[in-house]
Amino acid sequence: MIYSAGKSVPFIRQTFDELTLLAKFGEKVQNFELALNYYGLLKDAVFFARLSESAPSRAHIINDEKVWQDYILENIIDKLNKHGKNLSKDIILLLYREHNGLDTGIIFKTMKRKDEDLNNLAKILIESNNLVEPPYNVVYRTEDIVPVLKKVERFNLSEINNLISTSLRQLDYINSYNEFLVKNGIEPNFKPSIEFIINEFQDKNDDFESQIISLVYIIGKRVFSKMRLSEKYLTFTNFI
Numbered sequence: 001m002i003y004s005a006g007k008s009v010p011f012i013r014q015t016f017d018e019l020t021l022l023a024k025f026g027e028k029v030q031n032f033e034l035a036l037n038y039y040g041l042l043k044d045a046v047f048f049a050r051l052s053e054s055a056p057s058r059a060h061i062i063n064d065e066k067v068w069q070d071y072i073l074e075n076i077i078d079k080l081n082k083h084g085k086n087l088s089k090d091i092i093l094l095l096y097r098e099h100n101g102l103d104t105g106i107i108f109k110t111m112k113r114k115d116e117d118l119n120n121l122a123k124i125l126i127e128s129n130n131l132v133e134p135p136y137n138v139v140y141r142t143e144d145i146v147p148v149l150k151k152v153e154r155f156n157l158s159e160i161n162n163l164i165s166t167s168l169r170q171l172d173y174i175n176s177y178n179e180f181l182v183k184n185g186i187e188p189n190f191k192p193s194i195e196f197i198i199n200e201f202q203d204k205n206d207d208f209e210s211q212i213i214s215l216v217y218i219i220g221k222r223v224f225s226k227m228r229l230s231e232k233y234l235t236f237t238n239f240i
Helices: 005-038 045-052 065-082 089-099 105-111 115-127 142-151 157-183 194-200 208-223
Strands: none
Touching: 005 045, 005 065, 005 089, 045 065, 065 089, 089 105, 089 115, 105 115, 115 142, 142 157, 142 194, 157 194, 157 208, 194 208
């Protein structure tokens, strides 16, 4: 039997193109998988393996990365829903973009207007243990991390952790102030938190000591608003 090599060339080329597109699609799926694994949301190798082999197609694989992305997101959201995790596509896409070094500015700006997304994102960060390790006497709360997220312009884990680290240092000084008050027979009835620091701190250009003085003064005014006490209790320099 004689075969025509000329007729087989288009078929071979088409097969090669299909396999190339499937490989690219599989790589995109893998990047989503790595991001979701990193943030502890979905660790299911079988699910991602099957997804990587089922690129969207109409007779042939669709060569459109936007279509691929939407298809992957829909499948991931459906899988998460089955595990009782109701998250928006924006959150999944944000984590994917951050983990793969892509710009997060536009999508994060949109998310910051949505309280539910911010709360869910804060919970993800806390539960994933990707935030800087806090001291033994601090437990992260959603209420602490949401203000941090609102403070940064882009969703960048390094920037978020830097801001939290600074807040933890400030928190340590503020707790020392509370101890100073207690030693002087004054019960503050106020427990400082990262939430308090981020919400009260206005001028990010101040040096660290100026920031501490401002925060301590705010606490002092709260504690002594109904008491007539010496100004020395409102200042930072008496306990440093």
